[in-house]
Amino acid sequence: xxxxxxxxxxxxxxxxxxxxxxxxxxxxxxxxxxxxxxxxxxxxxxxxxxxxxxxxxxxxxxxxxxxxxxxxxxxxxxxxxxxxxxxxxxxxxxxxxxxxxxxxxxxxxxxxxxxxxxxxxxxxxxxxxxxxxxxxxxxxxxxxxxxxxxxxxxxxxxxxxxxxxxxxxxxxxxxxxxxxxxxxxxxxxxxxxxxxxxxxxxxxxxxxxxxxxxxxxxxxxxxxxxxxxxxxxxxxxxxxxxxxxxxxxxxxxxxxxxxxxxxxxxxxxxxxxxxxxxxxxxxxxxxxxxxxxxx
Amino acid sequence: xxxxxxxxxxxxxxxxxxxxxxxxxxxxxxxxxxxxxxxxxxxxxxxxxxxxxxxxxxxxxxxxxxxxxxxxxxxxxxxxxxxxxxxxxxxxxxxxxxxxxxxxxxxxxxxxxxxxxxxxxxxxxxxxxxxxxxxxxxxxxxxxxxxxxxxxxxxxxxxxxxxxxxxxxxxxxxxxxxxxxxxxxxxxxxxxxxxxxxxxxxxxxxxxxxxxxxxxxxxxxxxxxxxxxxxxxxxxxxxxxxxxxxxxxxxxxxxxxxxxxxxxxxxxxxxxxxxxxxxxxxxxxxxxxxxxxxxxxxxxxxxxxxxxxxxxxxxxxxxxxxxxxxxxxxx
Numbered sequence: 001x002x003x004x005x006x007x008x009x010x011x012x013x014x015x016x017x018x019x020x021x022x023x024x025x026x027x028x029x030x031x032x033x034x035x036x037x038x039x040x041x042x043x044x045x046x047x048x049x050x051x052x053x054x055x056x057x058x059x060x061x062x063x064x065x066x067x068x069x070x071x072x073x074x075x076x077x078x079x080x081x082x083x084x085x086x087x088x089x090x091x092x093x094x095x096x097x098x099x100x101x102x103x104x105x106x107x108x109x110x111x112x113x114x115x116x117x118x119x120x121x122x123x124x125x126x127x128x129x130x131x132x133x134x135x136x137x138x139x140x141x142x143x144x145x146x147x148x149x150x151x152x153x154x155x156x157x158x159x160x161x162x163x164x165x166x167x168x169x170x171x172x173x174x175x176x177x178x179x180x181x182x183x184x185x186x187x188x189x190x191x192x193x194x195x196x197x198x199x200x201x202x203x204x205x206x207x208x209x210x211x212x213x214x215x216x217x218x219x220x221x222x223x224x225x226x227x228x229x230x231x232x233x234x235x236x237x238x239x240x241x242x243x244x245x246x247x248x249x250x251x252x253x254x255x256x257x258x259x260x261x262x263x264x265x266x267x268x269x270x271x272x273x274x275x276x277x278x279x280x281x282x283x284x285x286x287x288x289x290x291x292x293x294x295x
Numbered sequence: 296x297x298x299x300x301x302x303x304x305x306x307x308x309x310x311x312x313x314x315x316x317x318x319x320x321x322x323x324x325x326x327x328x329x330x331x332x333x334x335x336x337x338x339x340x341x342x343x344x345x346x347x348x349x350x351x352x353x354x355x356x357x358x359x360x361x362x363x364x365x366x367x368x369x370x371x372x373x374x375x376x377x378x379x380x381x382x383x384x385x386x387x388x389x390x391x392x393x394x395x396x397x398x399x400x401x402x403x404x405x406x407x408x409x410x411x412x413x414x415x416x417x418x419x420x421x422x423x424x425x426x427x428x429x430x431x432x433x434x435x436x437x438x439x440x441x442x443x444x445x446x447x448x449x450x451x452x453x454x455x456x457x458x459x460x461x462x463x464x465x466x467x468x469x470x471x472x473x474x475x476x477x478x479x480x481x482x483x484x485x486x487x488x489x490x491x492x493x494x495x496x497x498x499x500x501x502x503x504x505x506x507x508x509x510x511x512x513x514x515x516x517x518x519x520x521x522x523x524x525x526x527x528x529x530x531x532x533x534x535x536x537x538x539x540x541x542x543x544x545x546x547x548x549x550x551x552x553x554x555x556x557x558x559x560x561x562x563x564x565x566x567x568x569x570x571x572x573x574x575x576x577x578x579x580x581x582x583x584x585x586x587x588x589x590x591x592x593x594x595x596x597x598x599x600x601x602x603x604x605x606x607x608x609x610x611x612x613x614x615x616x617x618x619x620x621x622x623x624x625x626x
Contacts, residue, residue, distance in 0.1 A: 039409050090593050096408055097355060101549050102592045104542055109585025116582075223538070227416070234413055269424040272417035279414045280402045 006138035011260040012253055013136070017145040017214075019252020020152040024207035025229025026236065026244030027159070028200040034176035034239055035196040038099050042083065042107035043204055044226020045114075049076045050205025051217035052114060055123040065128065073205045079110075080201025084194050107222070114219040122216030148210045155206060156245055163241075172196060176239070224268070231275045237285025246286055251275075305474050308557070312470075316463045320456055329455040331568055333527060336462035337520045339563035342547045343473050343556055344516030349545070350554030351477060352509050353489035354404060355412045358419025359517055359544050364426060364536030365392050366518030367525040368439070372432050374526070375441040382447055385522050389515055396514035397507065404506040419541050426533035438532030445526040458527055465523060469516060473556050476512075485509060489554075550591050552598030561600050 025047055032040045050072050057068025087106050091098065128147045133140035163169040174182040175192045183189045207225075208217070215221070228251065229244075236247025251271055258270035278285070323329060341363055348354050369391050370384030379387075403414045427436050434440065445452040445461065452458045476482055484505050487495035496502050525531050543566060551562020569587070570580060595602025 039412070087589055087593065091596065094592075094596055097349070097545075097549060097553070098592050098596045100355075100412065101546060102589055104546070105585050105588030105592065107585075108581055108588065112579070112581030112583075112585055227420070227538075230413060231417075234410070238409065263428075265428045266424060269421045269428075272420050275417045276403075276414055276421075279406055279410055279417075283406060283410055 003138070007260065008257070009137060010139040011256045013139055013141055013145065014260075015253030015256030016249060017142075017148050017252070018256065019232075019249040020148050020245075021207050021211050021225070021248070022228045022232040022251050023236075023245035023248025024152055024155060024203055024210075025225055026232030026248050027155070027241055028204040028207070029230055029233040030239060030241040030244045031159075031196050031200040031203065033233070034241070035172055035193050036088070037096075038088065038103065039230070040197075040200065041100065041103040041226065042110060042222075043200065043229060044222030044224070045107045045110040046076050046080060046201045046204030046222075047208035047225050047229075048114065048217065048219065048222035049079060049110065050208025051212040051221070052118050052123065052208075052219070053205070054209045054212055055125055055217060056118075058125055059123075065125070069206075069209045072209055073202045076205035076208075077198040077202040080197040080199075080204075081194055083201075084197035088193070088197070089190065107226075111219055111222070118219055120219060122218040123212075124216060125212045127213040142214070144210075144213050148214075151206060151210050152245070155203060156242070159203075159241065168192075168195070228271060231271060234275060235278050235285060237287040240285065240287045243285050243287035250286065305478060309467075309471060309474060313467050316467065317460070320459055326455050329459050331571060333455065333459050333462050335564045335567045336459075336466045337523050337527070338544075338547065338567050339560045340466050340469055340520040340523070341517045341544055342551070342559040342563040343469060344513030345544055346548045346551070346553065346556060346559040347473060347476065347485070347516075348509055348513040349548050350552075350559070351482065351489060352485045352506060354506060354510070355408075355545070356415040356510075356513075357412050357538075357541050357545060358415035358417070358422070359513070360536045360538070360540040361419040361422035362392055362396060362514040362517035363521040363524070363540070364422060364531075364533070365395060366521030367531050367536070368426060368433055368521075369518075370522045371439055371442045371525040371531050374443045375439055376432070378443070381443070381445050381522070381526050384526075385519070388518050388522050392514050392518040393511050396511045400507045400510035400514075401503075404503065404510055416538065416541070420538055423533055423537050426536060433533070436533060438530055440530050442525050442529045442531070444529060445523075462523055462527075465519065469519070470556065470560075477556070481505070481508075546588060550588070550599055552600040552602075555598075555600060558598055558600040562598070565599070 025043060028043050028046065029040060032038055032043075053072035053075050054065075054068045057063045057071050058065060061068070063071065083106055087102050088099070091102065094102075127142070127144045129143050131143065133142055134146075161169075163173055171182065171187045172192050172195065174185070174187055175189050179189050182192075207229075211217075229248070232248035232251050233244040234247070235251055236243025236245065251274060254274055255267055255271045259267035262270070319332065320329065323332065341359060345356065345359050348356055366388045369388040370379075370381060373379035373384045373387060374381065399418055403411065403418070406414050426433050430436075445458070447461075450457075452461050477485075484495065484500045487498065487500055488502055488505060492502050521536075524535075547562035547566045548559055549562070550566065551560070552558030569584065591599060591602075595605075597605065
């Protein structure tokens with residue numbers, strides 16, 4: 001019999017794992033939102049594609065896991081770029097509602113194509129390094145959870161370096177602040193948008209790959225994951241990439257505690273209730289600063 | 296009244312449309328087509344309400360399927376568990392939905408843009424989960440059976456034909472109410488809010504009161520539609536009221552053309568019957584749906600109705616241009 005403290009510790013560990021995934025997905029949202037102010041409803045589909053392409057890489061092409069994963073990341077980045085070229089770029093100065101519908105259309109399209117390519121059955125891949133649980137103060141940690149954390153940290157640190165240290169990264173931040181001003185100082189804004197779609201696709205795919213061993217990967221898994229990632233981005237503060245990670249962790253832990261201690265059926269309701277409370281009482285997010293609306 | 300002012304009157308179109316609707320069953324006798332038409336009617340009731348909110352007032356809702364579902368479940372559960380007659384069920388559904396919409400609308404409509412979209416979406420998902428989890432009332436994911444067929448004032452609407460007339464009449468009443476609403480002082484206030492909330496506020500429009508009001512009205516439309524749906528199919532399950540249906544409703548409004556009641560009906564008719572046409576391509580249905588959505592938005596971002604209108608005007612302008620040039624050459 002495990003004590004309540006140990007149970008709570010276990011829920012927190014689960015929460016941190018799933019929260020990192022939400023954070024990665026939210027990071028993908030933030031990258032695109034930052035350079036375009038578009039909420040990409042196909043973000044969850046990037047995650048699903050990342051998982052399914054890896055499955056194909058391993059099971060059909062018989063690639064070792066790292067190669068299959070790299071293949072998936074590259075392919076999904078290309079899909080993100082294609083999406084920008086064919087669905088987003090033709091629309092200049094479209095309204096927010098139009099852009100929301102476009103990305104929803106893209107997500108339905110991607111889901112439809114995937115249900116052909118992979119069918120409707122769920123797939124799974126073996127854990128990256130064994131499935132022997134590691135004991136931790138009376139609770140256990142799955143080795144895959146450590147992988148999830150590790151990959152999340154690598155991506156977050158990598159992106160931070162990219163945005164802070166490289167010229168391209170800084171140019172993308174500039175587009176986020178003021179696209180017009182950015183283009184005046186010689187930044188190719190539409191190239192930066194293209195890049196942000198590619199980058200967002202790659203981050204989404206990475207999230208899909210690391211959870212593939214822990215959950216069933218299926219053509220329609222992207223819907224809920226995408227929405228949770230969106231929640232994470234808003235809870236942390238939309239447009240603050242690191243906020244998405246903080247928001248994801250907060251969401252993951254609260255959701256896991258709620259599911260364990262209150263009711264697992266209402267798990268998603270708990271997540272979205274947190275979102276609503278956040279929106280009503282602190283719409284700028286955990287990390288965001290209040291700013292006045294301009295007329 | 297001159298012929299021209301008659302043409303301009305919003306009621307002329309309404310009368311033509313009403314006559315058309317009531318004549319359709321003479322031409323369409325196939326039960327299956329009538330069934331599709333009934334669902335189109337039910338959907339267009341929700342979409343008109345959503346258009347009042349989105350198209351006229353400029354407030355997005357990605358959770359309207361929830362109100363549709365609450366309307367259907369209140370009347371459905373009362374009917375299936377306690378044998379409450381449909382008319383009483385409708386009244387209680389309207390009371391229930393207006394209380395919920397008012398409570399939710401108040402804090403939600405203070406938000407803007409993506410935040411508003413996300414809050415309404417979250418609300419829709421929470422309601423959906425309650426439909427699934429309150430299984431002692433709702434029958435859970437497998438659905439609620441045993442809803443009684445529609446009986447109003449002693450008349451039972453048990454054939455597709457009679458139900459078609461019922462839905463058409465309810466829809467026409469709601470259309471008439473909406474036409475009056477958008478052409479009234481309230482309608483102008485709503486459009487002012489769409490234009491600029493701050494400007495509207497400066498002009499003395501009580502924004503939050505109007506936004507809440509129109510949100511409750513559009514929720515009530517959805518509840519009426521849900522009530523019609525529950526007593527038509529006599530079986531409801533949560534999957535009819537999920538996130539994807541909310542998205543479909545928004546798509547109907549946008550594809551039809553925002554801010555046009557006729558556009559709303561057109562959008563509802565098109566998107567409801569689209570799967571019937573797409574059965575030709577069977578498995579490609581979702582793929583085709585995605586492509587159609589994207590291409591309409593890319594090529595006609597103002598919606599199909601306005602897009603076609605623009606196209607016609609452009610063609611006419613080109614023809615008249617050409618004839619003017621021809622005339623000049625002739626001179």
